[in-house]
Amino acid sequence: MSAAKHLMKRVLMMLAGYLVAILVGLIAVVAIYAALSSLPNAPAYFDLMGVSPIAAFVVPPLGMFIYFLTIVVTAPQTLIFALIAEFFSLRNAMLHMVFGAAAAAGGFFLIWPGAAEDVDLERWADIGIIAAAGLVAGLVYWLIAGRDAGFRRSLSER
Template structure:
């Protein structure tokens, strides 16, 4: 019964971890490469029409970046499956999985990432993968493994044979 509960828990935790990793990758790209904070500071004195146009562009861009990072994490599912099958719980494994999958995902799908017109900065792609891998480990990777519990129960002591009265 304990293994069934653990399997159901892993089925719930893995998608939550993937969603958190996607959000972390999107945040790195939006605030790092796009410099959203600097854009907001510069646009305080703009006309309302310009401000609405900037917000529409940010909303659309955020949607597209979320799609891009989601595609990158489809590649990472191979590493997540490996971690679950072999109970790989190392944060280094999950961070490396995020970085490699972001880089490979951006190279496999260049039309989605916009590299056909302007190449994306690989620094921010790798940074998004590193951040996503770390966030995935914090949410779901530290307890990876369908069959291996995090804290195993101590073995029950074997009963000692009664001492013979002599």
């Protein structure tokens, strides 16, 4: 396989992994909120977050807007993390999961810039939930693109 062909394959795998990981991460956010809403003394808006995907299915443009917004707010940091993993051939699943959590939390701070100064404990719970969904998304990215990370080809492929 030529070097250009290998590079194109890696870029397409990164893109496919990212798009699928975003979708799985959004599903993980909903699943986490739904699970947490059943806990005693859970904030009332957890219930709303657990059933909000119904609105995305009933009104598909709303679902596409949420998906697109998530892509926009997580793309810069995810691109940086993916390029670091590719340049240094980092293939560790835990590292990709940490990258996913950091990218998701970074996207949350882009949407809500004042979240760090907010003393409300619910806001910190939201950040934790988003980061947990980022862990899941990072694992999915690793399964699709991260296991074979590296722009350089191995000796067996040359």
